[in-house]
Amino acid sequence: MITIREVAQLAGVSVSTVSRVINDLPDVNAATRRRVREVISLHGYVPNAGAKTLKQSNTNIIAIIVKGIGNPFFEPIVEEIQSKIEQTHYIPLVHYIDESADEVRSASLLVAEKKALGIVFLGGNPSAQARAIAHLQVPCVFATVSTEGLGIPNASCVCVDDVRAARQATDFLIDRGHKTIATLGGRRLADDLVNKRYIGVKQSLEAHGLRINDALYYESFFTFEDAYRVITQALGRTQAAAPFTALFAMSDIMAIGACKAIFDSGRNVPDDISVVGFDGLKIAAFYNPTLTTVGQPGEEIARRSAELIIQSINGGSSGRQILLDTSIVVGASVKTCF
Amino acid sequence: MITIREVAQLAGVSVSTVSRVINDLPDVNAATRRRVREVISLHGYVPNAGAKTLKQSNTNIIAIIVKGIGNPFFEPIVEEIQSKIEQTHYIPLVHYIDESADEVRSASLLVAEKKALGIVFLGGNPSAQARAIAHLQVPCVFATVSTEGLGIPNASCVCVDDVRAARQATDFLIDRGHKTIATLGGRRLADDLVNKRYIGVKQSLEAHGLRINDALYYESFFTFEDAYRVITQALGRTQAAAPFTALFAMSDIMAIGACKAIFDSGRNVPDDISVVGFDGLKIAAFYNPTLTTVGQPGEEIARRSAELIIQSINGGSSGRQILLDTSIVVGASVKTCF
DNA sequence: ATGAAAGCGCTAACAA
DNA sequence: TTGTTAGCGCTTTCAT
Numbered sequence: 081m082i083t084i085r086e087v088a089q090l091a092g093v094s095v096s097t098v099s100r101v102i103n104d105l106p107d108v109n110a111a112t113r114r115r116v117r118e119v120i121s122l123h124g125y126v127p128n129a130g131a132k133t134l135k136q137s138n139t140n141i142i143a144i145i146v147k148g149i150g151n152p153f154f155e156p157i158v159e160e161i162q163s164k165i166e167q168t169h170y171i172p173l174v175h176y177i178d179e180s181a182d183e184v185r186s187a188s189l190l191v192a193e194k195k196a197l198g199i200v201f202l203g204g205n206p207s208a209q210a211r212a213i214a215h216l217q218v219p220c221v222f223a224t225v226s227t228e229g230l231g232i233p234n235a236s237c238v239c240v241d242d243v244r245a246a247r248q249a250t251d252f253l254i255d256r257g258h259k260t261i262a263t264l265g266g267r268r269l270a271d272d273l274v275n276k277r278y279i280g281v282k283q284s285l286e287a288h289g290l291r292i293n294d295a296l297y298y299e300s301f302f303t304f305e306d307a308y309r310v311i312t313q314a315l316g317r318t319q320a321a322a323p324f325t326a327l328f329a330m331s332d333i334m335a336i337g338a339c340k341a342i343f344d345s346g347r348n349v350p351d352d353i354s355v356v357g358f359d360g361l362k363i364a365a366f367y368n369p370t371l372t373t374v375g376q377p378g379e380e381i382a383r384r385s386a387e388l389i390i391q392s393i394n395g396g397s398s399g400r401q402i403l404l405d406t407s408i409v410v411g412a413s414v415k416t417c418f
Numbered sequence: 419m420i421t422i423r424e425v426a427q428l429a430g431v432s433v434s435t436v437s438r439v440i441n442d443l444p445d446v447n448a449a450t451r452r453r454v455r456e457v458i459s460l461h462g463y464v465p466n467a468g469a470k471t472l473k474q475s476n477t478n479i480i481a482i483i484v485k486g487i488g489n490p491f492f493e494p495i496v497e498e499i500q501s502k503i504e505q506t507h508y509i510p511l512v513h514y515i516d517e518s519a520d521e522v523r524s525a526s527l528l529v530a531e532k533k534a535l536g537i538v539f540l541g542g543n544p545s546a547q548a549r550a551i552a553h554l555q556v557p558c559v560f561a562t563v564s565t566e567g568l569g570i571p572n573a574s575c576v577c578v579d580d581v582r583a584a585r586q587a588t589d590f591l592i593d594r595g596h597k598t599i600a601t602l603g604g605r606r607l608a609d610d611l612v613n614k615r616y617i618g619v620k621q622s623l624e625a626h627g628l629r630i631n632d633a634l635y636y637e638s639f640f641t642f643e644d645a646y647r648v649i650t651q652a653l654g655r656t657q658a659a660a661p662f663t664a665l666f667a668m669s670d671i672m673a674i675g676a677c678k679a680i681f682d683s684g685r686n687v688p689d690d691i692s693v694v695g696f697d698g699l700k701i702a703a704f705y706n707p708t709l710t711t712v713g714q715p716g717e718e719i720a721r722r723s724a725e726l727i728i729q730s731i732n733g734g735s736s737g738r739q740i741l742l743d744t745s746i747v748v749g750a751s752v753k754t755c756f
Numbered sequence: 757a758t759g760a761a762a763g764c765g766c767t768a769a770c771a772a
Numbered sequence: 773t774t775g776t777t778a779g780c781g782c783t784t785t786c787a788t
Contacts, residue, residue, distance in 0.1 A: 081529070081530050081533075083780090083781055083782085084781060084782060084783095085781075085782095093758075093759085094758065094759045094760075095759085095760095095781090095782080095783090096758070096759060096760080096761095096783080096784080097757085097758060097759075099782070099783060099784085100757095100758090102782095103783085107757055107758080108757070108758085109757060109758085112757080112758085124526070124553050126526050126527060126529075126530040126531075127530075127781085127782075128472070128530055128531050128780090128781050128782070129527070129531055129782095130468035130469075130471060130472050130531045130532075130780095130781080130782090131468070131472050131764085131780075131781035131782040131783090132781080132782055132783075133468060133764090133782095134466070134468050134469050134472060134763095134764045134765065134766090134780095134781080134782070134783095135763075135764050135781080135782050135783045135784080136764085136782085136783065136784095149493065149496075149514075150488060150490060150493040152488060152490075155487065155488040158487075174514075176487075176512075176514050188462070188464050189464060189467070191419070191464075192419050192464040192465075192466055193464075193466050193467055193468050194468075215462050304700060304701070304703075304704045305700075308704070336701075336704050337704060339704075339706065340703075340704045340706065343706055362642060362643075363642070363674075363701065365642075365678075366642045366646070366674050366675060366677075366678045367705070367706070368677065368678065368681055368705070368706045368707075369706075421764090421765055421766085422765060422766060422767095423765075423766095431774075431775085432774065432775045432776075433765090433766080433767090433775085433776095434767080434768080434774070434775060434776080434777095435773085435774060435775075437766070437767060437768085438773095438774090440766095441767085445773060445774080446773075446774085447773060447774085450773080450774085465765085465766075466764090466765050466766070467766095468764095468765080468766090469764075469765035469766040469767090469780085470765080470766055470767075471766095471780090472764095472765080472766070472767095472779095472780045472781065472782090473765080473766045473767045473768080473779075473780050474766085474767065474768090474780080
């Protein structure tokens with residue numbers, strides 16, 4: 081690998097001049113600039129960004145940490161945050177990590193090595209490591225999860241009101257005549273969005289004078305396969321009446337797994353069982369039948385997250401919580417049943 | 419940010435001792451090690467990896483460049499390559515880039531800055547920049563695309579035989595009595611996999627004495643939306659007989675978009691039109707109806723790619739081409755029609 | 757307009 | 773077992 085020093089030698093100039101050319105700084109003779117550029121492209125010189133940030137005291141980097149590669153819900157949001165940041169003088173740096181990785185560790189690495197000025201988190205669970213987040217010392221924005229009541233001074237969040245959203249979905253089903261409504265979600269932990277959504281379901285049932293039956297809560301991972309497995313089991317092998325006429329799934333992925341289980345049990349969506357998903361993924365619109373789903377305002381989540389992190393970096397108040405509204409995207413997967 | 423020097427001072431030792439502790443090297447007194455560790459965790463010291471690779475002359479990094487974030491086909495392959503590399507003394511470094519980004523530029527950055535010993539490319543098009551790839555000077559393996567005939571000495575590839583795979587899909591439809599078979603693919607460019615697959619389709623039609631009709635080639639982007647748009651247009655607004663009884667789509671994503679278009683036109687899959695996809699995505703198994711698709715051997719592509727890059731780094735022969743077999747995953751989206 | 761030189765945080769001889 | 777020191781490739785004053 082050729083370095084700046086070798087480029088300087090080959091061009092017959094000093095390293096500082098090469099540095100000036102690389103960084104498009106003024107005070108370089110046009111002819112000199114041309115000669116240096118020539119050497120650079122001829123030898124395929126690539127500046128070492130590591131050495132650069134090592135030397136530079138300050139950057140304009142805002143890191144975006146995405147936990148859950150291939151989560152289709154995050155995709156458009158990441159793109160939008162990135163593009164919003166690019167419209168300022170800040171530089172977005174997207175960092176994908178595995179579902180099982182430690183997002184706060186990644187963040188601290190990004191702060192130390194890349195001198196990131198702030199972090200936007202997509203996915204991940206702030207409640208588990210409030211202290212470590214505070215320790216990062218840079219503003220953090222959690223997109224799509226809440227940081228309410230965690231007491232992290234440098235953290236803000238932009239998310240939907242999960243209680244309200246689940247109530248909305250359940251209301252929707254009840255309004256269409258359903259009385260035995262099952263819920264398909266993840267493991268319920270305190271302060272978790274899964275728990276919040278189930279609270280919303282129960283609020284709706286209660287408000288309509290319907291019975292709350294915890295046996296109709298089905299627990300599954302957020303995957304096609306596991307949702308399929310759980311609902312297949314719930315429906316049993318018999319062609320007998322299903323234990324519920326409607327199902328609220330906490331993600332579109334789960335909803336699709338559930339639909340397939342319903343079909344494979346010899347039943348139909350929505351004729352035998354109505355299904356409502358959550359997230360508003362693209363695939364929901366292309367599934368057969370079109371999935372009714374609780375749409376998250378992805379574009380707004382992205383915009384507000386970008387605004388919030390920039391505000392916080394510029395000395396604005398951190399610790400804010402922005403709650404956005406969901407809206408039901410009506411598909412063909414729900415039947416009116418009286 | 420606290421540095422190694424400050425840690426050394428706080429622990430009352432030299433920087434080299436701290437370095438030894440960080441890197442788990444021997445020759446450190448147990449008590450000293452403990453003391454240094456304490457200072458590190460107390461102050462949340464994070465070593466600067468940039469400075470480290472700057473100093474180190476050689477690393478064990480193998481970079482994996484994934485072009486096309488959120489491409490569900492790549493996901494499991496990336497994971498598998500990563501895990502295979504982890505079983506050796508090499509360290510995988512996954513780098514996601516946008517569909518529109520320059521993968522060779524990213525590669526050269528990774529070689530320069532991270533001192534990557536080799537690169538595995540997922541996605542991207544080697545034929546466009548053969549020279550630039552050769553310039554990288556490190557072994558490259560292209561997973562899922564062919565480098566045949568490009569004359570890049572340091573590049574190998576692991577991919578399926580696209581001609582054969584498409585012939586297989588078309589044979590499958592013809593065997594079930596279909597005679598007017600449409601193809602849904604991307605823009606046909608020379609040396610591109612899209613072109614190869616269409617050649618396979620034509621070979622199959624020809625071998626069975628069926629007419630090749632280029633009007634039945636529908637061009638679309640590899641997205642739900644565009645496939646939907648194109649097939650909706652192809653089917654017209656009338657309930658008249660469709661111009662084809664079967665459709666071969668060059669990706670499962672396109673196949674699903676096409677299915678939805680067929681449904682929305684008032685027709686049915688597979689009763690009116692049979693559909694075969696390509697890739698063997700998870701969603702194909704959960705779609706309704708289950709999608710028949712040309713399954714790519716993802717696990718094998720991953721394994722062979724990992725093996726090949728390691729062999730090449732260890733001085734083995736580069737420039738190899740490994741062709742793998744696809745197999746039809748039979749779903750409910752194809753009807754026998756005589 | 758250009759160059760010399762210090763030093764960013766770290767590793768790896770080599771010395772002690 | 774521990775410390776000293778010379779850079780890795782780059783930016784950035786400060787001279788010239």
